[in-house]
Amino acid sequence: MQLVAVSVPAVMRAAELVEGGALRLVERPVPGVPDGWSPVRVRAAGVCGTELHFLEGLLDPMGIPRVLGHEIAGEVDGLRGRSPGSRAAVYNVMNCGSCRYCDTNRDRLCLRSKGMIGFTADGGFAEYVIVPERNLVPLPETVTFEAGAVLACSGMSAVHAVRLAGIGIGDPVVVNGIGGVGLMLTQVAAHAGATVLAVADDRAKLDLAQDLGARAGLVIDDPDGYEALPAAAARMLGRAPDVFFEVVGTRETMRAGFSCLAPGGSFVQIGYTRQPLDIHPGALIKNELRILTSAAGSKNDLETAIALAARGRLKAVIAGSTDLDGLEAAILSLKDRRVLGRNVVTFA
Ligand SMILES: [Zn+2]
Numbered sequence: 514m515q516l517v518a519v520s521v522p523a524v525m526r527a528a529e530l531v532e533g534g535a536l537r538l539v540e541r542p543v544p545g546v547p548d549g550w551s552p553v554r555v556r557a558a559g560v561c562g563t564e565l566h567f568l569e570g571l572l573d574p575m576g577i578p579r580v581l582g583h584e585i586a587g588e589v590d591g592l593r594g595r596s597p598g599s600r601a602a603v604y605n606v607m608n609c610g611s612c613r614y615c616d617t618n619r620d621r622l623c624l625r626s627k628g629m630i631g632f633t634a635d636g637g638f639a640e641y642v643i644v645p646e647r648n649l650v651p652l653p654e655t656v657t658f659e660a661g662a663v664l665a666c667s668g669m670s671a672v673h674a675v676r677l678a679g680i681g682i683g684d685p686v687v688v689n690g691i692g693g694v695g696l697m698l699t700q701v702a703a704h705a706g707a708t709v710l711a712v713a714d715d716r717a718k719l720d721l722a723q724d725l726g727a728r729a730g731l732v733i734d735d736p737d738g739y740e741a742l743p744a745a746a747a748r749m750l751g752r753a754p755d756v757f758f759e760v761v762g763t764r765e766t767m768r769a770g771f772s773c774l775a776p777g778g779s780f781v782q783i784g785y786t787r788q789p790l791d792i793h794p795g796a797l798i799k800n801e802l803r804i805l806t807s808a809a810g811s812k813n814d815l816e817t818a819i820a821l822a823a824r825g826r827l828k829a830v831i832a833g834s835t836d837l838d839g840l841e842a843a844i845l846s847l848k849d850r851r852v853l854g855r856n857v858v859t860f861a
């Protein structure tokens with residue numbers, strides 16, 4: 514890939530994660546660009562539940578101060594020979610592209626991984642971010658920067674999880690948790706042929722999921738309500754589901770997920786909290802249930818998500834946008850689970 518030099522200013526605004534899980538707005542130097550890397554002028558960066566995990570100390574940024582933000586779309590000069598200002602989404606896993614995991618659509622497990630942008634390397638809550646050139650994915654004009662940013666995490670994650678789950682035509686599945694990832698999972702699973710029951714904690718989220726392809730829906734807004742889920746899922750889907758996508762991760766929701774499944778079914782863990790997965794192996798063995806876990810996705814999963822979006826088949830629901838000053842509030846708003854889709858930080 515031939516890249517021309519991009520002219521960037523000496524300093525930029527950025528939000529840094531500092532000691533004690535606080536965010537600090539700073540002016541800092543735009544980082545130098547090593548060979549094989551490219552500066553990206555960030556136009557949109559999604560605000561993910563992962564940010565909350567960092568602020569709460571559940572994830573280690575491997576060094577502070579750290580610029581978070583792993584859902585990035587922006588402009589880059591000379592992307593694959595295109596003109597300056599080419600639009601791109603950033604694949605945030607810095608993998609080698611040639612090990613046995615990279616070769617089999619599991620790039621995040623790369624044997625020679627250099628970490629993840631917005632996790633262990635500085636990310637997109639800044640005016641510029643530097644990324645390896647091979648991590649740039651062209652973004653068609655028909656996909657907005659905001660949507661591109663969201664596709665770079667939840668869109669890609671949904672494609673990855675649905676592929677891992679091996680969904681078949683007509684399979685009944687449950688998507689538990691209708692946040693940013695759940696909305697994408699609903700759409701991708703439906704495109705893969707599944708009959709989707711969406712479980713949300715409020716009506717507005719459920720309406721969105723049903724608009725986007727869920728055939729059935731259920732609002733459960735307190736932990737005790739999950740006891741009724743197995744019977745309700747079987748009734749609403751016609752039979753017990755083959756796949757339970759768990760995007761919430763509390764004790765009650767995980768237990769309900771296993772109780773829901775048809776024999777031979779798969780529990781797919783995507784979302785999590787501090788609560789442990791607590792199930793006796795006998796309960797799994799009796800019905801040969803499978804536990805799968807899915808985290809982020811491969812570059813191919815991201816390319817697939819963008820291609821679906823470009824054809825109007827995958828919609829990124831943008832809850833709202835803010836500038837860097839509003840980032841902390843946007844992250845904290847995820848705590849009360851009232852965000853419809855994804856909040857995005859945008860840059861002029
Ligand atoms: Zn994310």
Ligand SMILES: [Zn+2]
Pocket residue numbers: 608609610611612613614615620622623624625626
């Ligand atoms: Zn690799």
